[in-house]
Amino acid sequence: MLYIDKDKFNKELKADCKNCFGLCCIALYFSASDGFPTNKEAGKPCINLKEDFTCSVHTSLIGKGLKGCTAYECFGAGQKIAQVTYDGEDWRKVPEVSKQMFEAFLVMRQLHEMLWYLTEAFNIHNESQIKQEIGLLINRTEEITLLDAEELLKLDVEAHRNKVNMFLRNTSEMVRNNAKNVGKYSGKKRRPSAKRFDYFGTDMRNMDLKGADLRGTCLIAANLKGVDLSGADLIGADLRDADLCGSNLGDAIFLNQAQINAAKGDVSTTLPLRVVRPSHWIK
Numbered sequence: 001m002l003y004i005d006k007d008k009f010n011k012e013l014k015a016d017c018k019n020c021f022g023l024c025c026i027a028l029y030f031s032a033s034d035g036f037p038t039n040k041e042a043g044k045p046c047i048n049l050k051e052d053f054t055c056s057v058h059t060s061l062i063g064k065g066l067k068g069c070t071a072y073e074c075f076g077a078g079q080k081i082a083q084v085t086y087d088g089e090d091w092r093k094v095p096e097v098s099k100q101m102f103e104a105f106l107v108m109r110q111l112h113e114m115l116w117y118l119t120e121a122f123n124i125h126n127e128s129q130i131k132q133e134i135g136l137l138i139n140r141t142e143e144i145t146l147l148d149a150e151e152l153l154k155l156d157v158e159a160h161r162n163k164v165n166m167f168l169r170n171t172s173e174m175v176r177n178n179a180k181n182v183g184k185y186s187g188k189k190r191r192p193s194a195k196r197f198d199y200f201g202t203d204m205r206n207m208d209l210k211g212a213d214l215r216g217t218c219l220i221a222a223n224l225k226g227v228d229l230s231g232a233d234l235i236g237a238d239l240r241d242a243d244l245c246g247s248n249l250g251d252a253i254f255l256n257q258a259q260i261n262a263a264k265g266d267v268s269t270t271l272p273l274r275v276v277r278p279s280h281w282i283k
Helices: 006-012 067-069 079-087 097-124 130-146 149-154 159-181 256-262
Strands: none
Touching: 006 097, 006 256, 067 256, 079 149, 097 130, 130 159, 130 256
């Protein structure tokens, strides 16, 4: 049986800003309307990025309303580009490769996000053949992340993502079906529509969301207080300002740190083990 060190991946797939070059603060496009300091072009440093690549307002992001900054997660792509791909040479020291570095970072982030979801799928499955196939894809993806920048930029990311998505969809169907079959459905709560993707500001407390397919849905400012989301698939769901106070997401799948950072919650919100409770949530 193929062995995957989940502790290793859990550590490497989380941002380590001290070993990065502030790549998220320069490589990305910013929009003030999305909770960033100002509108900013990709490749231009944020106004708050210091010479040592730290943020001058990091300790007051919440007070300044910079939700975009608090929610962002690179899945460890920043330190991988900084310390592995470019061997510690930052974009200020080698400005001639800065554009390449920023583009490579965007590719790396996608690969690390795939690794995050694949590792979760690997841990969920018990069937040896499927687990073996997912493990091989994890190893292949990890090998790709070790390519040099030029090779990374030649990668057909979409083709690789399609391979990953096949396993994620199969995992989702298995988990969601199991969640729906646990206990008896009373019929008092309605199921979310399979064709509906926009729940902006919707009160969802009277919906049966156990095992729900919420992939890619807009849940901005949705009221999910006290809702049981066991077995629900939340991959790509937009949880900005969604109210998760008292909600049970402990067994929800494909939920990442960026989604939780953007949502609202409290001490009674149950989270998956891989996700950390944000310090700015209600105590």
